[in-house]
Each structure stands twice: as structure tokens, then as C-alpha cells.
Amino acid sequence: MAKHIGKQSVKFESKISVISTASTVGTKEGEGPLGQYFDVVLKDAVDGEDSWEKAESKIAKDNLSLAVKKAGLTMDDIEYIFSGDLLNQGTGSAYGIRDLKRPFFGLYGACSTFGESMCLGSVMIESGGASKVLVGASSHFCAAEKQFRFPLGLGTQRPLTSTWTVTGDGAAVLSKDGNAPFITGMTTGKIVDFGVTDANNMGAAMATAAADVILANFKDFGISPDYYDLIITGDLGYVGKDLTIDLLKKEGVDISKNYTDCGIEIYDRESQDTHSGGSGCACSAVTFSAYFFDKMKKGELNRILFVPTGALMSSTSVQQGESIPGIAHAVILENSFEEVI
Amino acid sequence: MESSAKNKELYQDMVKKASPNSHIFKNCIKAFVVGGIICCIGQFITNYLKELGLTQNDTGIYTSSVLIFIAALMTGLGLYGKLGKFAGAGSIVPITGFSNSVASPAIEFKKEGFVTGLGAKIFIVAGPVILYGILTSVIVGIIYYFLK
Structure with a gap:
């Protein structure tokens, strides 16, 4: 059975293997620095559908199916699906997953959803409740802009602190039998709110949650930053990354040497005009599924702390002047598996 | 990492330092030039219509209509958004910006139907x-x- 460690962490006893991943992205992400790593790069934003929302559901369905296919399984082998997205009532996922006919937990952790999916999927396997689960998360730039910001055709300027929502879906099949990498532990994040109200500076709103959960992970497991080959946050972008480093420095921890953010990796901010970086559920989901999973498989990375980050606000809460609460969940992935003492 | 009032205040300072500011001077110049060009185009249309013998009152109405039409067409073609990204207030303040703020939600919310989508949301920005x-x-x- 899993072991509760410290205040908010879990060490898994079973070998929870990530047996396959799949990533589908939009054209902009395909043109970015990680373009060659993605399984599918869409030709346009609607993917043959007649709305962005329907396109997101289709992307989610197709990509989840692809992850299962890449694992050499059929959808019937999957015992549970854990997935979520940014759209109201989780329709981005649910409408795609309804055709898959598998037991489903719809999750919402804003852009941290992929971390939440991985954590809960792992717990399901560890508990013995399942041997194979499918985890994922999706987002769509156009659908997110429509729900959270302005119509796409409106001629406005985006502030330099703003981030660009990634279009795509990232998915992984977790199994109790399989090869490295393994999910060996997790630290569940608390909701952290330091009073940021600027919805165009999500990196700043989420950085405190990221720093909080990373610090908790170090304390709970009694480790220091160099325990990991790389610490990877979800979608803090350039502004949030700098803030996270500074916040942790104040706590006496220096992660600047082995730390990056998916929102920074996924776009070239100069040529792609993405300002502070990428964001959205798909940002961490596709970057992990395509790029970091590949690096672990090749042995270039052997132990990572993957920390998808989310901002738990809605357009209504922002209009009512509420601050933006952040959340982040940390997942430990390792190529070697050590038995728990 | 306590989110106490003092820490929140300290954090606001950190955020301010870490967040890059928009290039206000550069943006003002761009807005000035593009806004000026749009107004010149308006003036050109007005003069042309006057040449055709329209009254002062009618030229005003016709000039506005032409500018509104051009901006709505450009919105539909996806060009006004790009202009707005470059020009900022330069393309928002003239009447063409108003046209764009009505046309863009109309396009965006058409999928939710002509009544509950387009009809209800068309003035979401201009309202x-x-x-x-x-x-x-x-x-x-x-x-x-x-x-x-």
C-alpha cells in the first residue's frame, strides 16, 4: 500500500509504469521548438468539426485512443479514464470521452489537471482498483479565449505578462505492469492565494502554489533540489518561473540550476509572439507526453519532478474582483524503482 | 510560504519587478500613426463625397457607414485583429474599432445560434x-x- 509521507506526500509501493503516452497539438505548437516530438500536429484549429469546442472534444477522444493504441492495448483494456479540461462543466473532455464507453472521472484542476489525473490514476492502481488507467488533459486556444477573454477577431494588444493557451491533448496509459519510467510518488498541492488579481499575469498567480508544493515535496521526502535531474513546472511562463525561483530562494532553496517550465519549452517566444509562454491544461500534458517522456525513455533524464500548475479562477470571479488562487501537484517520475523502506 | 497580509504585500512587489511592462512609448507612436491614417482615410472619403455634391450632414453619415463596413469586412477576414495587435488604441478609438467590437463577437458566438448566441452576445464588448x-x-x- 502507498505510504503517506510528511504532510502532503505519498510514496507508492507498486511499480506504476507509464507504458505509453500520446500527444496531439495545433499548428502553432507544431511549429514550435518541440514540433518533431508530437505524435499528431493538426492542420487547423477545428480539425474537421464546426466549432472549437467540438474540435477539442475530438482531439481529446482521438488522442486518448492513440495513447491506448501506442501501448498495444484496446480501449476495453482500460479500466478507468481520468481526464479534464478548461471548458465549462468539463465538456471538452466529457463530450469526447462519451464515445469511448469506459468508466470516467472528470477532473478540474485548471491547467494542473494533467498532474491531478496522473496522481489519482496512480492512486487507483496502487489501491488495487485497477491495473490499467488512462490519464489525460486537453485545452484549445480559441475555445479558452472565447470563454475567458475576448472574441478572437477583436483587435486588442496582449500584455507582455500574458501566456498563450496550448491547443492539444496529452495522454498517458498507467499500468501496474510495465517498464520505466515509473510514478514513484506525489505531493498534492494546497490552494495558495497571494492576492494576484491580474488575469493577464497567470504565471504570477500560480508561482506561489508551485513554490509551495515543490518546497513541501523537498521537506516531506527529506531531499534537496539536486535529487532530481530536472524539476518541471506546468505553465508558469517566463514571469512565473522567475518568481518561483525567487520565492524558493527566500526559503533557502535554489532550484535555478535544474528547473524549467513547459510553457517556456513549448514555444519560441521571439518568433511565435507568445509573450510570457504557453499555458492551458495541454501545455504540461503535451510537453510531458511528447518531450519529457521521450527524454526519460532515452535515459537522458532519470528522475524528474513534474509539477503541472493551475489557476482556479473563472471569468465571473475575476469580474467580481476576487484574487486568483493557484494550485500545483507534484509527480515524481523515475527510471529506477527502489523498494520503500 | 504563509499568505499573510505582509507576505502578500511583499509578493506584489516581487510580481511588479518580475513582470515586463508594455512598451508604452513605442505603442503610443504606433497608435498615433495608425489612428491618424484611419482618420485621413475618413477625411479622404468625406472630401470625395463632398465633391460628388452631398450635403455636410449626408457626408458624415456616409463616411461613417463606409468606415464601419470596411472594418467589419476586415474583421471577417481576420485582418482587423492583426491591425489591432499592432496599433492598439490607434485602431480601437476610431469608429472602425467600434465596428470591430461588434463584428468580432457576432462571428465568435454565431455557433450558439442567431438568437441565444449572436443576438445575445453581439454587444458583449460594445454594450x-x-x-x-x-x-x-x-x-x-x-x-x-x-x-x-
């Missing part, structure tokens, strides 16, 4: 301008009535 514009004109009208 406040219309409401408070009319309200202001009523107040000014009343003041004018008593001062006259």
Missing part, C-alpha cells in the same frame, strides 16, 4: 459604450436644455 454613451448624451441634453 457598455452604447449604454453609457446614450446615458451621457441624455444627461448632456438635459443640461443643454436648461442652459439654453
Whole structure:
């Protein structure tokens, strides 16, 4: 059975293997620095559908199916699906997953959803409740802009602190039998709110949650930053990354040497005009599924702390002047598996 | 990492330092030039219509209509958004910006139907301008009535 460690962490006893991943992205992400790593790069934003929302559901369905296919399984082998997205009532996922006919937990952790999916999927396997689960998360730039910001055709300027929502879906099949990498532990994040109200500076709103959960992970497991080959946050972008480093420095921890953010990796901010970086559920989901999973498989990375980050606000809460609460969940992935003492 | 009032205050300072500011001077120049060009185009249309023999009143109405049409067409073609990204207030403040703020939600929310989507959401951006514009004109009208 899993072991509760410290205040908010879990060490898994079973070998929870990530047996396959799949990533589908939009054209902009395909043109970015990680373009060659993605399984599918869409030709346009609607993917043959007649709305962005329907396109997101289709992307989610197709990509989840692809992850299962890449694992050499059929959808019937999957015992549970854990997935979520940014759209109201989780329709981005649910409408795609309804055709898959598998037991489903719809999750919402804003852009941290992929971390939440991985954590809960792992717990399901560890508990013995399942041997194979499918985890994922999706987002769509156009659908997110429509729900959270302005119509796409409106001629406005985006502030330099703003981030660009990634279009795509990232998915992984977790199994109790399989090869490295393994999910060996997790630290569940608390909701952290330091009073940021600027919805165009999500990196700043989420950085405190990221720093909080990373610090908790170090304390709970009694480790220091160099325990990991790389610490990877979800979608803090350039502004949030700098803030996270500074916040942790104040706590006496220096992660600047082995730390990056998916929102920074996924776009070239100069040529792609993405300002502070990428964001959205798909940002961490596709970057992990395509790029970091590949690096672990090749042995270039052997132990990572993957920390998808989310901002738990809605357009209504922002209009009512509420601050933006952040959340982040940390997942430990390792190529070697050590038995728990 | 306590989110105490003091820490929140300290964090606001950190955020301010870490967040890059928009290039205000560069943006002002761009807005000035593009806004000026749009107004020149308006003036050109006005002069042309006057040449055709239209009255002062009619030229104003026709010029506005032409500018509104061009901006709505450019919005549909996805060009006005790009212009707005470059010009900022330079393309928002003229009447073409108003046209863009009505046309873009109309396109965006068409998928939710002509009544509950387009009809209900078309003024989602321009609505406040219309409401408070009319309200202001009523107040000014009343003041004018008593001062006259």
C-alpha cells in the first residue's frame, strides 16, 4: 500500500509504469521548438468539426485512443479514464470521452489537471482498483479565449505578462505492469492565494502554489533540489518561473540550476509572439507526453519532478474582483524503482 | 510560504519587478500613426463625397457607414485583429474599432445560434459604450436644455 509521507506526500509501493503516452497539438505548437516530438500536429484549429469546442472534444477522444493504441492495448483494456479540461462543466473532455464507453472521472484542476489525473490514476492502481488507467488533459486556444477573454477577431494588444493557451491533448496509459519510467510518488498541492488579481499575469498567480508544493515535496521526502535531474513546472511562463525561483530562494532553496517550465519549452517566444509562454491544461500534458517522456525513455533524464500548475479562477470571479488562487501537484517520475523502506 | 497580509504585500512587489511592462512609448507612436491614417482615410472619403455634391450632414453619415463596413469586412477576414495587435488604441478609438467590437463577437458566438448566441452576445464588448454613451448624451441634453 502507498505510504503517506510528511504532510502532503505519498510514496507508492507498486511499480506504476507509464507504458505509453500520446500527444496531439495545433499548428502553432507544431511549429514550435518541440514540433518533431508530437505524435499528431493538426492542420487547423477545428480539425474537421464546426466549432472549437467540438474540435477539442475530438482531439481529446482521438488522442486518448492513440495513447491506448501506442501501448498495444484496446480501449476495453482500460479500466478507468481520468481526464479534464478548461471548458465549462468539463465538456471538452466529457463530450469526447462519451464515445469511448469506459468508466470516467472528470477532473478540474485548471491547467494542473494533467498532474491531478496522473496522481489519482496512480492512486487507483496502487489501491488495487485497477491495473490499467488512462490519464489525460486537453485545452484549445480559441475555445479558452472565447470563454475567458475576448472574441478572437477583436483587435486588442496582449500584455507582455500574458501566456498563450496550448491547443492539444496529452495522454498517458498507467499500468501496474510495465517498464520505466515509473510514478514513484506525489505531493498534492494546497490552494495558495497571494492576492494576484491580474488575469493577464497567470504565471504570477500560480508561482506561489508551485513554490509551495515543490518546497513541501523537498521537506516531506527529506531531499534537496539536486535529487532530481530536472524539476518541471506546468505553465508558469517566463514571469512565473522567475518568481518561483525567487520565492524558493527566500526559503533557502535554489532550484535555478535544474528547473524549467513547459510553457517556456513549448514555444519560441521571439518568433511565435507568445509573450510570457504557453499555458492551458495541454501545455504540461503535451510537453510531458511528447518531450519529457521521450527524454526519460532515452535515459537522458532519470528522475524528474513534474509539477503541472493551475489557476482556479473563472471569468465571473475575476469580474467580481476576487484574487486568483493557484494550485500545483507534484509527480515524481523515475527510471529506477527502489523498494520503500 | 504563509499568505499573510505582509507576505502578500511583499509578493506584489516581487510580481511588479518580475513582470515586463508594455512598451508604452513605442505603442503610443504606433497608435498615433495608425489612428491618424484611419482618420485621413475618413477625411479622404468625406472630401470625395463632398465633391460628388452631398450635403455636410449626408457626408458624415456616409463616411461613417463606409468606415464601419470596411472594418467589419476586415474583421471577417481576420485582418482587423492583426491591425489591432499592432496599433492598439490607434485602431480601437476610431469608429472602425467600434465596428470591430461588434463584428468580432457576432462571428465568435454565431455557433450558439442567431438568437441565444449572436443576438445575445453581439454587444458583449460594445454594450457598455452604447449604454453609457446614450446615458451621457441624455444627461448632456438635459443640461443643454436648461442652459439654453
